[in-house]
Amino acid sequence: QVQLVESGGGLVQPGGSLRLSCAASGIFLRINTMGWYRQAPGEQRELVARISNSGSTIYADSVRGRFTISRDNAKNTVDLQMNSLKPEDTAVYYCKAEGPRYAWGQGTQVTVSS
DSSP: OOEEEEEOOEEEOTTOOEEEEEEEESSOGGGSOEEEEEEOTTSOOEEEEEEOTTSOEEEOTTTBTTEEEEEETTTTEEEEEEOSOOGGGOEEEEEEEESSSEEEOOOEEEEEOO
16 A cells, blocks of 8 residues: 655745655555645645656746755655745645656645745
């Protein structure tokens, strides 16, 4: 059974930074494509960043240059470093395993506000 658990969310001021982490069990992240998604109130869930099993990455236009997705194979985690945060980054952030195993995490709240 695949289980993904996000952590690291919280309240931060505009311009600040947070680092989200997604810890996995029942799956080896090094062989799985992994994504970070977010969903703001009243909005659809959207892709923020993705890292393939080969290490290639893609980012949403709105976060490129500010967010960085990375994978720690030893810890079996996928992290999302978020810098220069803006109020519009406020959302619940979800980790997703996107193949060959599939699963969603439960989400972690990120609030950017002064």
